[in-house]
Amino acid sequence: MDMVSRPSDISVDGFESSVSLLSSQVDPAGDSASLQFAKSLPTSELNLVEPSDGAMKEIGTSLQTLTSAATMERVGGNNITQPSLSTRDALDKYQIVTQKMEELVANNAGDDEIQAVVSEVPEIILRCISRDEAAFAVAQKAFKALYENASSNLHVSANLAILVAIRDVCKRVVKELTSWVIYSEEERKLNKDITIGLIQRELLSLAEYNVHMAKHLDGGRNKSATDFAISLLQSLVTEESSVISELHSLVDALAKLASKSGSPESLQQLIDIIRNPVTNSAGLSDSATGNEYNDRQKDEKVACNTTSNTDVNTSLDYVESDPAGFRDRVSTLFESWYQICELPGANETACSQYVLHLHQTGFLKGDDTTESFFRTLLEISVAHCISSEDISSGAVQSPQQAQSPSFLAIDMYAKLVFSILKYFPEQESSSKLFLLSEIMAVTVRCIQKDAEDKKTSLNPKPYFRLFINWLLDLCSLDPGTDGANFQVLTAFANTFHALQPLKIPAFSFAWLELVSHRSFMPKLLTVNGQKGWPYVQRLLVDLLQFLEPFLRNAELGVPVHFLYKGTLRVLLVLLHDFPEFLCDYHFTFCDVIPSSCIQMRNIILSSFPRNMRLPDPSTPNLKIDLLPEIVEAPCILSEVDAALKGKQMKNDVDEYLMSRQQNSTFLSELKQKLLLSSSEATSAGTRYSVPLINSLVLYTGMQAIQQLQAGETQAQNVVALQMFKYLSMELDTEGRYLFLNAIANQLRYPNNHTHYFSFIMLYLFFESDQEIIQEQITRVLLERLIVNRPHPWGLLITFIELIKNPRYGFWKQAFIRCAPEIEKLFESVARSCGGLKPVDEGMVSGWVSDNSH
Known part of the structure; x- marks a missing residue:
């Protein structure tokens, strides 16, 4: 790596350059194929796919199709003699297990009943082609479920029992669980009861967890982590004292805090009890240690306030704690490194010897000295870069003559970090990734402090250059090991999450370029199967959440406009290269995209699996019921019922759907439950909870489809239809628009969700005796079609059926002819869809039967 002459395309010179480089950096092949696709x-x-006179489907027939033998075999099969299962099959079967488990938990079932259901999980995994992959996938579901209802002891115990059962058939899952705990959100990481449960059942690698938590305390500066560690050790002393010895680093870190002046006496007592269990038999209460420690922490002055508990605070003590002469010593070492790099063809021997020297002198032990060492190096490098820009800008006569800053020091620092990780002593390779996490944490804190001090005048160039260097170099470490690459990539992902635009707006453009870089996003989406997908999904949600208020209020100033264009290009590249990713997470993205962003949402909803060929809507007499994909359920990796659980509505919805009591009070209370409080409504820009409506619609539809697949008749399935019809009639204009949008979000590629929700949309139009409902249904469909392509396949199919099947009397509606320009718009769209004249009913392929309504 040439540290002085890095390619010029990795500098950030204004908004235009950031956005213009975006697509070419995302392409995993390194060429411009994706960019050409986006530009095309x-x-x-107006560009509409032009279907012909081919008629669509009959609603009654489409419902019957969902109960076909093919679907029954796929979803309900319990053939234990089946020789092998794919991972997706395993997840489908595990979904059935979780439903049984939820019923048992809701009914306060006994241990024997729960254990009987738990025993089905290892049987599923043992029948899989790839046992480890299936075990990891199922474990991830159980791990998430642990925290969904953490207040229920029975719920937590049931999921812990599932994880134990998985561990018994796949020992490697312990390492994965440890990683998930370590890199999870702070709310999960610092859940004491669940952590103790994991420890008691030997589901955590204590050696790795011990080292991580000791560093996570940040010398007491991370208050929430410190309080958690104290409380955890207090509980373990009384409940699981045998594991305390394995948490020695964590105990040492707290002992160091206890030795400082002003620390509470109760903390010292806790350390004494741990280190002298024979002489100290009395336990400490949570209040004795926790409250006193909290009071002391409240009095400490923090120099850098952050917006999340996951961020690491930077205090004045942190900066002033370096011993005298430490900075000069680090500067001297940095100069020595520069001299090594300046040697002709700086050889690996000199670099490895330098790294060994740093290790032997104690700079790489992973303690506070290591932290200060890397922070000082970064501060020196950034200061050199910014000062060089100030000097060059002051020496020129005009902005056109300005030169880019010198990245020499930044490049040297980047190469030093790369060399340290590359030549780290082999016997301590397990600490290599931990050291990378430490370096990333230092970098995050420095950027946060810089942003706090400079606000909008933050200069992102040196940090952007540093991350680009690391992305190009560090992702090449251990190229033959997917696991090592994955951990490096997730370290970057966690760092970028901590630097998201909502927290550091001035870093937004550099952030978007880094997240979409060809050395990061494509690799994270392909390494280790789909294990990196949740990280990319989280970063895209970070971006969309930042843009949401601007897009919702149509406040697209020049900077936000460029950021919005860059976001669209990222989505287009994902649509072209990783469509399955957008398919599987469409629900999550639709939750955070404002209803006014129709084209952005269309890009996501237009995605379909690469192994599928979409039937041409212009095909005459297209028999949708005969498409093999139409009975298959789409893969949805989002937690569809999360919003329902958050509002404690899931059990009510389940009870309503299962009871089939049409006089239930559930519907009459439903509208009020969908409303936000006045403060929440002001912040969200709507009186309704959009995620809750989206969750209610899709979850209800999925339950209805499962009932149909189980062989139930349409009459038995009428409760779901009743709910949808009630909402369409009783919600006001705003609520109905959001409700219809939630239905339209499921009109995607051929699958049983598209089939069912297309039926729902047409059913509501046909059954309604209120013109306002029919007008809003038309609006929701039409506004998604009059924007630029791409358009979702299911949306086209549904709209074509609506305007061409005379059963719906679309062209007789008064709102079609309310104004000449509106009438011309409908005629133009209809012409694009194959002509104005409705087809003969006999030519309709069976989307709506005579007796279906």
């Missing part, structure tokens, strides 16, 4: 899409005119 129209940007200024």
Whole structure:
């Protein structure tokens, strides 16, 4: 690596350059194929896929199709003689297990009943082609479920029992669980009861957890982590004292805090009890240690306030704690490194000897000295870069003559970090990734402090250059090991999450370039199967949440406009290269995209699996019921019922759908439950909870489809239809628009969700005796079609059926002819869809039967 002459395309010179580089950096192949694809899409005119006179489907027939033998075999099969299962099959079967488990937990079932259901999990995994992959996938579901209802002891115990059962058939899952705990959100990481449960059942690698938590305390500066560690040790002393010896680093870190002046006496007592269990038999209460420690922490002055518990605070003590002469010593070492790099063809021997010297002198032990060492190096490098820009800008006569800053020091620091990780002593390779996490944490704190001090005048160039260097170099470490690459990539992902635009707006453009870089996003989406997908999903949600208020309020100033264009390009590249990713997480993205962003949402909803060929809507007499994909359920990796659980509505919805009591009070109370409080409504820009409506619609539809697949008749399935019809009639204009959008979000590629929700949309139009409902249904469909392509396949199919099947009397509606320009718009769209004249009913392929309503 040439540290002085890095390619010029990795500098950030304004908003335009950031956005213009975006697509070419995302392409995993390193060429411009994705960019050409994105540029080929129209940007200024109406472009509709032109279906022909082919008629669509009959609603009654489509419902019957969902109960076909093929679907029954796929979803309900319990053939234990089946020789092998794919991971997706395992997840489908595990979904059935979780439903049984939820019923048992809701009914306060006994241990024997729960254990009987738990025993089905290892049987599923043992029948899989790839046992480890299936075990990891199922364990991830159980791990998430642990925290969904953490207040229920029975719920937690049941999921812990499932994880134990998985561990018994796949020992490697312990390492994965430890990683998930370590890199999870602070709310999960610092859940004491669940952590103790994991420890008691030997589901955590204590050696790794011990080292991580000791560093996570940040010398007491991370208050929430410190309080958690104290409380955890207090509980373990009384409940699981045998494991305390394995948490020695964590105990040492707290002992160091206890030795400082002003620390509470109760903390010292806790350390004494741990280190002298024979002489100290009395336990400490949570209040004795926790409250006193909290009071002391409240009095400490923090120099850098952060917006999340996951961020690491930077205090004045942190900066002033370096011993005298430490900075000069680090500067001297940095100069020595520069001299090594300046040697002709700086050889690996000199670099490895330098790293060994740093290790032997104690700079790489992973303690506070290591932290100060890397922070000082970064501060020196950034200061050199910014000062060089100030000097060059002051020496020129005009902005056109300005030169880019010198990245020499930044490049040297980047190469030093790369060399340290590359030549780290082999016997301590397990600490290599931990050291990387420490370096990333230092970098995050420095950027946060810089942003706090400079606000909008933050200069992102040196940090951007540093991350680009690391992305290009560090992702090449251990190229033959997917696991090592994955951990490096997730370290970057966690770092970028901590630096998201909501927290550091001035870093937004550099952040978007880094997240979409060809050395990061494509690799994270392909390494270790789909294990990196949740990290990319989280970063995209970070971006969309930042843009949401601007897009919702149509406040697209020049900077936000460029950021929005860059976001669209990222989504287009994902649509082209990783469509399954957008397919599987469409629900999560639709939750955070404002309803006004129709084209952005269309890009996501237009995605379909690469191994599928979409039937051409212009095919005459297209028999949708005969498509093999139409009975298959789509893969959805989002937690569909999360919003329902958050509002404690899931059990009510389940009870309503299962009871089939049409006079239930559930519907009459439902509208009020969908409303936000006045403060929440002001912040969200709507009186309704959009995620809750989306969750209610999709979850209800999925339950209805499962009932149909189980062989139930349409009459038995009428409760779900009743709910949808009630909402369409009783919600006000705003609520109905959001409700219809939630249905339209499921009109995607051929699958049983598209089939069912297309039926729902047409059913509501046909059954309604209120013109306002029919007008809003038309609006929701039409506004998604008059924007630029791409358009979702299911959306086209549904709209074509609506305007061409005379059963719906679409062209007789008064709102079609309320104004000449509106009438011309409908005629133009209809012409694009194959002509104005409705087809003969006999030509309709069976989307709506005579007796279906």
